[in-house]
Amino acid sequence: MSSRRNTASGVLAAIAAIAASEALAALLDLRExxxxxxxxxxxxxxxxxLAEAIIGVVGQADKPLAIGGVVLAIVGLGALVGHWWSAHRLRSFLLVGVLVVLASAAVLSRxxxxxxGVFASVAAGVVVLGVLQLLLRDNSEDSADLSRRSFLRTFAVLTVATVFIGAAGQVLASRHRRRQAVERVRGSLRLPKRTSSAPAGADLEIAGQGPWLTSNRDFYRIDTALSPPLIDPSQWSLRIHGMVDNELTLTYxxxxxxxxxxxxITICCVSNPVGGDLIGNTVWGGVRIDGILEEAGIQAGADALLSTSDDGWTCGTPLSALTDGRNALLALTMNGEPLPxxxxxxxxxxxxxxYGYVSATKWVVDWEVTRFADFEAYWTQRGWGERGPVKTESRIDVPSGAQPIETGTTTVAGVAWAQGVGIAGVEVRVDEGPWQKATLGAVPNVDTWVQWTYDWSATPGDHTIEARATNADGEPQTGVRADVLPDGATGYPGISVTVA
Structure with missing residues (x-):
């Protein structure tokens, strides 16, 4: 009984510590x-x-799962602290102290x-010790203070207090002063009004297929920020330095x-598997990067741009991709409105x-013109390729394969992309038969995906449908299967369908 009581007390102490630290963070208006x-x-x-394996399994649910994993780990360690409390008090104190130091170090590393933030970490440790002291003041079996009824009463009171503090923290967080201020500024910006409707003929409007234009709400999000940086445009600046003739600092x-x-422009994540949905297409509004770099003056020998996000994330981009005339932008708008x-x-x-990991730096605040030989960016340190050119790819969206389809003419449809080059054609084959030409939708430039469609005369039975794209340089999509590591997945997208 005593062991279970101690463990339960440790769990409650850990949860109370989390609630208290979150409430303090909101009260002190901490960014994290x-x-x-x-x-x-x-x-x-x-x-x-390991990061890639996790993204492959959970996709865009990685952030809540990461936070949930940290919370579960803290709760588990709290249970251990409680388990040790009566027989190994010094051990419990040491573990709490180690956790406070690690949390403080994590705060200061940001x-x-x-x-x-360190104060909130220390306060969490104090809460753990305080809750355990209240619940487990004396562990002797004949102590009146630790009668079962007294323990349950104290446990219930502390549980209610924890719920109250946690709820108050959530209310404070929802009214986060910094976030509210940034949202107000974002909403008040009066940028030039821009259209965000799809160009004529781009959206084939096929039932079951997603739109050619990806809405801001549906646009995929893959980054390392558990809490997005909150930056007032009036306080934002971009420092440009390194191997340049003229150092610059640009404001909003x-x-x-x-x-x-x-x-x-269509952008996609290197973690996108064959046939995956970590890709989106929209109209971006911004300032061309090549003009800014020309003004800074690139020195001989430089071949890379090391960009840094406000949260410390780094990205290495080939200078050749920023100065060859393509629509590389410092973007301020997305679908005609200020960036979310x-x-x-x-x-x-x-x-x-x-791919985004070598180009699409969010919340960018620093540019260093440099050489690939002189640095490693965040993801290249973890095994991804250095330059990350997008591969020619395609995807089948319709039919989904989830339900049987009827005999007769069936629409097969999807999207294909080869940004910077463009798509010349898409072909479809059934049961490894001959490749048949699909019909392409319109595109405004070579930087977007293109919708395609093919009419298939479906016959009864089970079938496999595959697609492949050919880019404007005449290079066909490869059928060789490869994982997303180190520089993007390859292979023909395929679906299995049953024709009734």
């Missing part, structure tokens, strides 16, 4: 709570192959770590004064033809 800081440290220290207003250009916070507000990079 200790729990989020620990989660970011876990993400930073996770090996690349770009905006502060003493207030500087970018607006240069005038925004619109460009339809989770997609990089106030400014991010968008570079067609490269």
């Amino acid at each position: 709570s200790p729990v989020l800081a620990v989660g970011q440290s876990v993400i930073r220290l996770t090996p690349g192959a 770009p905006y770590g502060t003493a207030a 207003q500087d970018l607006l004064d240069r005038g925004l250009e619109d460009a339809w 916070i989770v997609h990089g507000f106030p400014v991010r990079q968008v570079v067609p033809g490269l």
Whole structure:
């Protein structure tokens, strides 16, 4: 009985500590709570192959699962502290102390770590010890203070207090002063009004297929930020330095004064599996990167741009992809409105033809013109390729294969992409038969995906349908299967269908 009581007390103490630290973080208006800081440290220290395996399984649910994993680990360690409390008190104190030190170190390792964050970490440790002391003041069996009724009463009171503090923390977090201020500024921006409707003939409007234009709400999100940086545009700046003739510092207003250009661009994640949905297409508004780099003056020998996000994430981009005339942008708008916070507000990079991990820095605040030989960026340190050119790929969206289809003419449809080059054609085959030409939708440029459709005369039975694309340079999509590591998945997308 005593062992179960101690363990339960440790679990409650850990939950109370989490609630208290989150409430303090909201009250002190911290950009990250200790729990989020620990989660970011876990993400930073996770090996690349393991990170990719996790993304492959959970996709865009990685962030809540990461936070949930940290919480479960803290609760589990709290149970251990409680289990040791009566017989090994010093051991319990040492474990709590180690956890406080690790949490404080995680807080201070972040770009905006502060003493207030350390205070919240220490407070969490104090709460653990305080709750255990209240619940387990005396562990002798004949103690009146620790009668079963007294313990349950104290446990219930502390549980209610924990729920109250946790709820108050959530209310404070929902009214996060910094987030509210940034959202107000974002909503008040009066940027040039832009259309975000699909060009004529681009959306084939096939039942069951997603739209050609991806809405901001549905656009995929893959990044390492458990809590997106909150940046007031009036306080944002981009420092440009390194192997340049003229160091520059640009403000948000500087970018607006240069005038925004619109460009339809599809971007995709290197973690996108064959036939996957970590890809989206929209119209971005921003300032061309090549003009800015020309103004800075690139020195001989430089071949890379090391960009850094406000949260410390780094990205290496080939300079050749930023200066060859393609629509590489410092983007301020997405689908005609200011960037959503989770997609990089106030400014991010968008570079067609490269996977996001080597190009699409969100919340960008620093550019260093340099050489690939002189640095390793966040994901290249974890095993991904250095330059990340997008591969020619296609996807089948219709039919889904989930339900039997009827005999007769059936629409097979999907999308294909080869940003920076363009798609010349898409072919479809059934049961490894001959390749048949599909019909392509219209595109505004070579940087977007293209919808395609094929009419198949379906016959009864089980069938396998595959697709392949050919880019505008005449290079067909490869059928060789490869994993996303180190530089993107390959292989023909395929679905299995049953014709009734």
